[in-house]
Amino acid sequence: MVYDTHALAAPPSPASTGTPLVEVRDLSVEFVSRESTTRAVNGVSFSLAPGEVLCIIGESGSGKSVTMRALMKLHPAKHTRISGYMRVADHEVSAHSEREMRDIRGSHISMIFQEPMTSLDPVYRIGDQIAETVVHHKKCSRADGYARALELLKLVGVPSPERRLKAYPHELSGGLRQRAMIAVALSCSPTLLLADEPTTALDATVQIQVLVLLRRLQQELGMAVIFVTHDLSVAAQIADKVAVMYAGRIVEYGSVADVLQHPAHPYTQGMLASTVSGHMRGQIIEAIPGSPPDMRVRIEGCSFVPRCKSVKPACRRGTPALVDVLQGHQAACANFV
């Protein structure tokens, strides 16, 4: 299957020779409860250049959202153990206290959520919610906050923005709400935008509008974006780089064209094969058998073994590391060692 990558021809992303904006090394996240410990993320490493879009793809429970929330330290500290090194711009997130994180959240790093119905507070006007963040971080007056809110609503393409400023969330449609949410996230011109499946809850037509908008804003503002999705066509639309996650690990990483057109890891291959796209009617779509592993149990060897079509004895021996398949295209599979 061939994906129409770069349908929105992106300008060549800034040379990755400079220092990356985001650096994550050996990130692990464990959720601890009385009964069990869930290892949601096991040693994830990646880096991201300024102005680049990284798509994290994976099925539910693969640890993609957890990775992203860990970057902002949004997990409840009491039940979460995070280890590894995380850096965003010149902030070493992994060493920051909650108080220091508060200054970074919303200003340097901000986030868009999946559900536009619940991610805006129903009892405040849209304008108030955007201005709140602006006033909080820029320490400016309420009036300046509102001026900025109006500017932002125009930027994200909300029709009649003066009116919407005074509207409550329930008076807006899903697409408009998601635009308003994007406006909140962009209010302090972040250098890194985290997007947690921002188009999943939207209609197909609105979905493409929001994607186009995000791509345009990302290019205009020069933000880096980490975009979590389980929709491969969304990734093809927006990503520069793609990281495929499975069972809390990155199993394949590379440019969007490499990964989606020449998938190396059996999991990525299976995922692409099971996507409905331009098939003939009646043709049987291949599915990946089985289901993702229980993250509460420690697994010896590659976690994809039970579902993999090309298992070798080496697969059961140790967790495969990410190795170069091609220049800049890596996969974690024993078949490439």
Added chain:
Amino acid sequence: MSVASLSDLSAAPPTEKLPPVRGYWASVGNRLRYDYLTIFFLSVIAIIVVLAILAPLIAPFDPTKSHMAYRLKPPGFRNFMLGTDELGRDMLSRLLWGGRTSLLMGIFPVLLATLVGGSLGVAAGFMGGRTNTFIMRTMDVVFAFPSVLLAVAISGTLGGGAKNGMLALTLVFIPSICRVAESATTQVRGLDFVEAARASGGSTLSIVRTHILGNVLGPVFIFASSLISVSILLGSGLSFLGLGVEPPTPDWGLMLSTLRAGIYTQPLLCALPGAAIFITSLSFNLVSDGLRQAMDVKA
């Protein structure tokens, strides 16, 4: 799809006359405007409140002064428009002054209980875990007693008097308000906008103040308003049993209790304070219902 077509996607619709954007309270007011029942009972409450406030000015007699020669006289007797009670005190004056005590008994305990129970509930709901268990199970213990019995027991233990009566009612209302606040908080706490507020740099205190309270205040306010009529009834009940207001002070419940003795000679007199209690608590109840409907934005 190309970037050029973006302008079409976000182009403003043809400008036509759009209805004005209403604020929250403006839309609540607008919905109330067409709810004639609520408006009627709201004006009844307003009249009762104004009469109670103006009681010292408009009451024709001193409510505690007795005219021993004219005891238990029917309405319209001489200058006594609504008659006299068993000690020959003017019924109208006593009803007007009694309204002050009864309204106070209705509103003050609910306000205090909302403050205390509301904060406890929000704290329990937001912190969760052991704090929640501790607060809510303590409330459940209080809940286990029937409210009338509890009010009687508390004010009986503390001794009579309006102050102790109000304290007893406050203690009776705290658990139920606490429970409403807690369930509303727990519901709101898990929603995305709370995490979104944290993701845009809000501190715990500011999140509780703006996002949690903003969403919890509505249901708590509505519930508390429905308690006012209960509080008036319970307060009158306490006075009726001699556990509320001390005798010379006029109070509807107390009047009902003392006039009971004369029910066979002047049944109408006994019905007057009863009617006052009935009308006031019914009005508060129906207005609370109307407010509930008008304020429910999500409907």
